[in-house]
Amino acid sequence: MLVILVATTxxxxxxxxxxxxxxxxxxxxxxxxxxxxxxxxxxxxxxNFVALAVPLFIFAANIMNAGKVSDRLLTFALxxxxxxxxxxxxxxxxxSLIFSGMSGSAISDAAGVGKVITGMMMKDGRYPPGFAGAMxxxxxxxxxxxxxxxxxxFYALISxxxxxxxxxxxxxxxxxxxxxxxxxxxxxxxxRGFPVEDAIPWRAFPMVFLRALPALLMPVILLGxxxxxxxxxxxxxxxxxxxxxxxxxxxxxxxxxRELFQVVLSTVRTTxxxxxILCGAFIFNYVITVxxxxxxxxxxxxxxxxxxxxxxxxxxLLYLAMGCVLDVSTIMLVVTPLFIPTAAxxxxxxxxxxxxxxxxxxxxxxxxxxGILLFIIKALNxxxxxxxxxxxxxxxxxxxAVLLLLTFVxxxxxxxxxxxxxx
Numbered sequence: 001m002l003v004i005l006v007a008t009t010x011x012x013x014x015x016x017x018x019x020x021x022x023x024x025x026x027x028x029x030x031x032x033x034x035x036x037x038x039x040x041x042x043x044x045x046x047x048n049f050v051a052l053a054v055p056l057f058i059f060a061a062n063i064m065n066a067g068k069v070s071d072r073l074l075t076f077a078l079x080x081x082x083x084x085x086x087x088x089x090x091x092x093x094x095x096s097l098i099f100s101g102m103s104g105s106a107i108s109d110a111a112g113v114g115k116v117i118t119g120m121m122m123k124d125g126r127y128p129p130g131f132a133g134a135m136x137x138x139x140x141x142x143x144x145x146x147x148x149x150x151x152x153x154f155y156a157l158i159s160x161x162x163x164x165x166x167x168x169x170x171x172x173x174x175x176x177x178x179x180x181x182x183x184x185x186x187x188x189x190x191x192r193g194f195p196v197e198d199a200i201p202w203r204a205f206p207m208v209f210l211r212a213l214p215a216l217l218m219p220v221i222l223l224g225x226x227x228x229x230x231x232x233x234x235x236x237x238x239x240x241x242x243x244x245x246x247x248x249x250x251x252x253x254x255x256x257x258r259e260l261f262q263v264v265l266s267t268v269r270t271t272x273x274x275x276x277i278l279c280g281a282f283i284f285n286y287v288i289t290v291x292x293x294x295x296x297x298x299x300x301x302x303x304x305x306x307x308x309x310x311x312x313x314x315x316x317l318l319y320l321a322m323g324c325v326l327d328v329s330t331i332m333l334v335v336t337p338l339f340i341p342t343a344a345x346x347x348x349x350x351x352x353x354x355x356x357x358x359x360x361x362x363x364x365x366x367x368x369x370x371g372i373l374l375f376i377i378k379a380l381n382x383x384x385x386x387x388x389x390x391x392x393x394x395x396x397x398x399x400x401a402v403l404l405l406l407t408f409v410x411x412x413x414x415x416x417x418x419x420x421x422x423x
Contacts, residue, residue, distance in 0.1 A: 323364015
C-alpha cells in the first residue's frame with residue numbers, strides 16, 4: 001500500500017486520489033470488503049458536522065479577498081503602526097493578524113492582503129524585494145494559528161478535541177508570534193535603515209477606524225458567538241461566510257453577481273481538492289487502525305524509554321523535516337493520527353499538542369525547498385524565490401524559537417481555554 005501511495009504521488013496523481021487507490025489495493029489484497037472504502041468516505045465526510053466548517057471558512061476568505069476588504073484593513077494598520085521603525089513591515093504583521101481572524105488560511109492571507117502590502121513595501125525601493133516577500137510569507141504563518149483555523153478543524157476531526165478550545169488556545173501564541181516579529185523588524189529597521197512612513201494624523205484615525213470597523217467586527221462576532229454558546233464552531237463558519245457576504249455586497253458594495261460567481265467557483269474548486277484529501281485520509285486511517293500502526297508506534301517509543309520532553313522534541317524535528325517537502329493537509333490527515341494515541345498515553349494534553357503541531361506545519365510553509373508561501377508571493381509579485389530565501393532564515397530562526405517555547409511551556413496555549421472553562 002505504501003509503495004503504491006508513493007509511486008502514484010510521484011507520477012503526479014493528487015495525494016487524495018493516491019490515498020484512495022492505495023487503500024483500496026490494501027482492502028483487495030487483505031481480502032476485506034472493498035465497499036469499506038465507500039463506507040468510510042460516507043461516514044467520515046457526510047456524517048461529520050465539524051467537516052462542514054472547512055468549505056464555509058474557505059468561502060468567507062474568498063469573499064474577503066474578492067471584496068477588497070484588505071484595502072481598509074491596510075489603511076487601519078498603517079494608522080496604528082505605520083509610524084513605528086520599519087513601518088510598512090509592521091503594517092504587514094498587524095494586517096496579517098487581523099485578516100487571520102477572518103480567513104483561517106495562511107494561503108488566503110498571503111494571496112489576498114499579502115499581494116497589496118508586498119507591492120507597497122517594494123514601491124520606490126523602500127524595502128528590498130526579497131525582504132518584502134519574506135516578511136509577507138512569514139506574517140501569513142499567523143493565519144491558521146489565530147482563530148478561526150482550517151488546520152485546527154482538521155486536527156479536531158482526527159483527535160476528537162474541541163474546536164472551540166483549539167481556537168481559543170491559538171490566540172496567545174498568535175499574538176506572541178506577532179510580537180516577536182514586530183520587535184525583530186524594529187531592530188532590523190534601525191540596523192538596515194528601513195524608512196519610517198509618514199504618520200497618518202490622529203484626527204483622521206476615527207474615520208479610518210469607522211471604515212475598517214465592519215471588517216474588524218468579524219472575528220469579534222465569530223469568537224463571541226462560539227464562547228457565549230450562541231453557536232457551535234461549525235455554525236460560526238456559516239455565520240462568518242454570511243457576514244462576509246453582507247459586508248462585501250452591502251456595506252462596502254464591492255461584490256456584484258459576476259464577482260460572487262467567481263468566489264463560489266473558486267470555493268467549489270478548493271473545497272473539492274480538500275474533500276478529496278479528506279476522503280483519502282478517512283480510508284487510509286481506517287487501514288492504519290486495522291493494522292494497529294498507532295500501537296506499534298507507541299511500542300516503539302516505549303521501547304526507546306522516551307520522556308515527554310524528548311518525545312515532543314523528536315516530534316517537532318520530524319514535523320519540521322516533513323514540512324520541507326509535504327503539504328499541511330497530508331501531514332495532518334495521514335501522519336498525525338499515528339502519534340495522537342502515543343501522546344495521549346504519555347499524558348500530553350491533546351489541545352496543547354494540536355497548537356504545537358499546527359504552528360510547526362505553518363513554519364513548513366516558508367521552509368525551503370517546498371515553501372509554498374514563497375512560491376505564491378513569487379507568482380503574485382514576481383520576486384525571485386532565491387532572494388526571499390536569503391531573507392527568510394532569520395524569521396525561521398525566530399519562529400522555531402517560539403515553537404520550542406510553546407512546546408515546553410503548555411500554559412501559553414492552554415491558559416486562555418482553561419480561563420474560559422473549556423478545558
